Amino acid sequence: MNGFDSIVLIGYGAPDKAEDVPEFLRMVSKGFSIPETRIKEVESHYAEVGGGSPLNALTQRQGEAMRKFLKEQGVDLPVYMAMRNWHPFTDDTIAEMSRRGHGKCAALIMALHQCDTSWERYQREVEEAKANAGTDIEFLYCPPLFDNPLFIENCADRVSEQIAGLPGGRLSDSAKLIFTAHSIPLEMPGSDTYEKQFRKTCELTARKLGADDFLVAWQSRSGSPAQKWFEPDICDVIEGFDKEVSHIVVQPIGFVCDHVEVLYDIGVEAAHAARKAGIEMLVAKTVNDDAKFARAMGEAVLALIGK
Structure with missing residues (x-):
């Protein structure tokens, strides 16, 4: 396996409980002051979806499903999680990997589409964590899965389930x-690259579905209103439909698992x-820990390690 002795899933991280939201927001803002009104607003969002985010638990399940697939292929490597903004933090994970004597790691960034914040920043954070831990573990990265055939098939499966409920x-x-992804600043x-990869994911999924007509929209923008972000927002798209449109199927295809x-x-x-x-809205699930996506992750690791 060319010396590979571990796998790490690298992601954003999210609080498991509503009471952890203030600390999580401080992590996201890197210590900058957050208005109490904003904290209360975000806490209410978490409360409306059950009190905490399933992101970390789902990422763990994705790792477990991937490891199961890899074992079936004769590859048995420990799988770690390294999160930017919540436990297990990247610093802590890499320090633990160093203590356990790991030297070469296959890394999967749990983002589909590449831009600085969704890709290179994670890589910089890994290098910073290595320096903090005083380790020289080598991290090699799997390519993003935005056009992976198994991922595309998995997305199409999710959409098909909802199309079946249409008139x-x-x-x-x-x-x-309608396909959506997290909006980012144009600058x-x-x-x-992020936009092109997102649109490619949408095109491939629509082709798999045999759907000639689809829309792309953006969601979850934040920051200063003066800063230009990708548009249109999903809510603006919905509000702009004429009376002829009675049903929509929305897939948040830019996300590999459910979170806030x-x-x-x-x-x-x-x-x-x-x-x-x-309008009646049907939501197609993200891929979460589906076996097809776990296999896509596993095959990306196998290709990287030369197995």
Whole structure:
């Protein structure tokens, strides 16, 4: 296996409980002051989706499912999690890996589309954590899975489940398909690559579905209103439909698992916009820990380690 002795899943991280939201926000803001009103607002979002985020638990399950697949292929490597903004933090994970004597690691960044904040920043944080731990573990990265055939098939499966619930069981002029991804600032390094990869994911999934007509939208923007981010927002798209549109299928295809951006921004905010517009909205699940996505992850590792 060319010396590989470990695997790490690198992600954003999220609090498991509502009471951890203030500390999580301080981590996200890197210590900058956050207005109490904003903390209360975010706490209410978490409360509406059950009190905590499933992101960390789902990432762990993705790792377990991937490891199961790899064992079936004759590869048995320990799988770690390293999170930017919550436990297990990247610093802590890499320090633990160093203590256990690891020397070469296959890394999967749990983001589909590449820009500075979703890719290179994670890599910089790994290097910083290595320096903090005084270790020279070599981390080699799997490519993003935005166009992986198994991932695309998995996404199409999720959408098909919801299309079956449309009138006549199909898309039409009155039943639209919308794909979403997290919006980012236009000026962010790599934003053009991020957009191209997102659109490629949408095109491949639509092709797999045999859907000629679909829309792309963005979600979850934050920051200064004066800063330009990718548009249109999913809620604006919904509000802009004419009366002919009665149903929509929305897939947050830019995310590999459920978390607050999926459960609240789509499941609550976009759902409210749809109800207000008199539209029935069906949400296609993210891939989460589905066996097909676990296999896609595992095959990416196998290709990297030369197995």
